Amino acid sequence: MRLERHVGPALVAAAVAATAFVWATPFLWTLVASFRPESFGSAGMASLVPDFTPTLANFKLALESGDFGLYYVNTAIVVVGILAVQLVTISLAGYAFARLQFPGRDVLFYVFLLQLMLVPPVLIVPNLRTTVDLGLYDTLAGVMAPYFASAFGTFLMRQTFRGIPRDFEEAAAIDGAPWWAIVWHVLLPMARPGLIAFAIVSVTAHWNEFLWPLMVINDPTQHTLTIGLATFTKGAEGAKEWGVLAAGTLLVMAPLAVAFVAFQRRFVESFVFSGIKG
Amino acid sequence: MTVDAITTADVLDVATRPVRTVRRRRPRTWRLAWALMLPSLLCLAAFTYLPVLRVAIDALHMTPHGAGGITRFVGLENFARVLADPAFRQAALNNLVYAVGTVVPSVVLALAFALAVRRSTRFNAVVRTVLFFPSLVPLVAAASLFFFIFLPGLGLLDHYLAKLGMRGPNWIGDSDVALWSIVGLTVWKNAGYYMLFYIAGLQNVPRDHIEAATVDGANALQRLWYVILPALRPTTAFVVTIALIQMLTSVDHVVVLTKGGPSNATNLLLFYIFQEAHENFDAGKAAAATVISVAVLLVVSLGSLRTMEGGARREA
Numbered sequence: 278m279r280l281e282r283h284v285g286p287a288l289v290a291a292a293v294a295a296t297a298f299v300w301a302t303p304f305l306w307t308l309v310a311s312f313r314p315e316s317f318g319s320a321g322m323a324s325l326v327p328d329f330t331p332t333l334a335n336f337k338l339a340l341e342s343g344d345f346g347l348y349y350v351n352t353a354i355v356v357v358g359i360l361a362v363q364l365v366t367i368s369l370a371g372y373a374f375a376r377l378q379f380p381g382r383d384v385l386f387y388v389f390l391l392q393l394m395l396v397p398p399v400l401i402v403p404n405l406r407t408t409v410d411l412g413l414y415d416t417l418a419g420v421m422a423p424y425f426a427s428a429f430g431t432f433l434m435r436q437t438f439r440g441i442p443r444d445f446e447e448a449a450a451i452d453g454a455p456w457w458a459i460v461w462h463v464l465l466p467m468a469r470p471g472l473i474a475f476a477i478v479s480v481t482a483h484w485n486e487f488l489w490p491l492m493v494i495n496d497p498t499q500h501t502l503t504i505g506l507a508t509f510t511k512g513a514e515g516a517k518e519w520g521v522l523a524a525g526t527l528l529v530m531a532p533l534a535v536a537f538v539a540f541q542r543r544f545v546e547s548f549v550f551s552g553i554k555g
Numbered sequence: 556m557t558v559d560a561i562t563t564a565d566v567l568d569v570a571t572r573p574v575r576t577v578r579r580r581r582p583r584t585w586r587l588a589w590a591l592m593l594p595s596l597l598c599l600a601a602f603t604y605l606p607v608l609r610v611a612i613d614a615l616h617m618t619p620h621g622a623g624g625i626t627r628f629v630g631l632e633n634f635a636r637v638l639a640d641p642a643f644r645q646a647a648l649n650n651l652v653y654a655v656g657t658v659v660p661s662v663v664l665a666l667a668f669a670l671a672v673r674r675s676t677r678f679n680a681v682v683r684t685v686l687f688f689p690s691l692v693p694l695v696a697a698a699s700l701f702f703f704i705f706l707p708g709l710g711l712l713d714h715y716l717a718k719l720g721m722r723g724p725n726w727i728g729d730s731d732v733a734l735w736s737i738v739g740l741t742v743w744k745n746a747g748y749y750m751l752f753y754i755a756g757l758q759n760v761p762r763d764h765i766e767a768a769t770v771d772g773a774n775a776l777q778r779l780w781y782v783i784l785p786a787l788r789p790t791t792a793f794v795v796t797i798a799l800i801q802m803l804t805s806v807d808h809v810v811v812l813t814k815g816g817p818s819n820a821t822n823l824l825l826f827y828i829f830q831e832a833h834e835n836f837d838a839g840k841a842a843a844a845t846v847i848s849v850a851v852l853l854v855v856s857l858g859s860l861r862t863m864e865g866g867a868r869r870e871a
Contacts, residue, residue: 303743385596395607545687
């Protein structure tokens with residue numbers, strides 16, 4: 278009896294540890310391979326054991342053959358641009374849903390809800406035409422435009438605003454503050470957790486996005502990290518430079534990975550809170 | 556949406572200026588609300604609603620590629636061309652296999668993971684992080700890594716299989732295997748994400764129900780089947796829905812790893828659309844395939860609309 282009680286959990290723990298190890302191997306390999314000297318040759322490239330003196334040569338090569346500095350800047354512009362506009366649109370619409378009574382509110386609720394399903398990736402074909410019509414083809418603004426409104430963000434802000442007691446606004450209103458001052462000075466500061474959750478989900482989604490930017494962008498100087506990585510992968514593949522490929526991939530993943538390790542709890546809470554990316 | 560009658564404006568008027576009245580208050584709230592909605596609505600119109608309309612219209616027309624082409628109405632011809640295209644049929648079938656083949660193991664694994672690491676210990680926290688981490692990585696980056704993992708002979712998979720005295724197939728080069736390699740990549744990438752929802756869901760399973768079942772002599776499997784799983788039904792519905800939506804809306808790994816090949820073995824609906832639009836410049840076919848895709852997506856989403864609406868209303 279006693280033995281049984283200990284063996285079961287031990288087996289589970291062993292199975293869990295083994296699964297976690299399998300799950301981590303692609304990343305372990307990336308780390309090991311990216312610091313492995315090129316002279317190491319192709320034969321043992323797959324080994325997970327770091328039996329060598331680490332070198333930064335692969336990163337140097339990756340940075341030289343891909344224009345990663347430029348890609349970082351472009352991706353940062355896209356991510357920050359989308360988020361900045363979204364924060365304005367979702368705060369305004371979220372406030373209206375949460376605090377104002379007006380005809381058509383129920384209909385609008387469904388208009389927003391449907392966007393949760395009609396996610397932009399399926400609409401790449403008509404959206405590309407719209408982007409061309411607006412003169413945004415081959416610009417970073419064109420990459421950002423479809424995401425300026427966010428149904429998910431709007432619902433998140435609506436919920437967050439509803440969770441704030443009205444007493445604070447009433448006090449400000451009695452002092453004669455207009456609605457925008459109430460939103461700016463009272464509601465938004467108290468809605469910070471919701472805003473942060475949204476920011477994390479939005480930044481992650483757009484940092485990782487690929488297909489839409491690939492369609493909109495043609496000019497190499499406008500490439501984002503994911504497009505850059507895809508092009509770079511083809512090159513490294515042709516030259517059989519696996520260490521360089523690992524280094525390039527690591528460069529693309531690193532910023533989010535570092536942010537995740539630093540703010541793990543926030544990330545996990547945001548993703549659970551959100552459910553839907555974007 | 557029940558009445559929540561007391562708006563800020565009401566409070567302001569009632570509390571400080573009771574004389575200025577009902578007549579002017581309503582229109583102002585009304586106009587303000589629509590003004591606040593306007594930026595979002597413009598964007599929703601431009602990039603969600605008009606595109607659906609536009610693609611439906613485009614699907615009924617044909618425009619020869621190149622300058623000076625004249626658009627003409629062709630009725631359902633584009634749909635007929637798409638449905639007759641073996642590549643499209645293959646893509647639709649692949650997408651079905653890919654969706655079922657990915658969602659079932661991902662959800663089962665996600666639940667198993669969640670049950671295994673639900674208690675907050677330091678060990679479990681590390682395991683959760685490891686399992687969740689792939690979902691933070693760009694799908695393109697995952698595909699780049701798996702390119703090496705799947706590499707014949709030298710790759711990570713074959714390297715370690717060889718140590719066990721086994722030989723793997725050509726993971727992404729063999730048309731019988733390639734789609735399952737893509738499935739494997741996707742399960743690896745998504746299972747940890749779905750796990751988060753099950754961990755959250757498990758915290759809401761009433762503890763006394765589980766204890767009651769234990770007292771009644773139910774073993775662990777019986778408790779899981781009769782108590783925990785039924786309580787998790789909303790979580791499962793939600794996870795399955797977002798998983799299915801992902802199956803229709805992300806093909807970055809196909810673009811990087813296989814380009815739909817070999818011989819269309821890994822072609823998926825969205826990749827087919829992308830190819831027709833971006834490589835074959837057949838706007839009519841791309842539009843018709845998009846309409847079909849959107850229809851499938853809406854059907855899939857109807858269930859979720861009910862679930863999510865329920866959630867939103869409970870919140871309200």
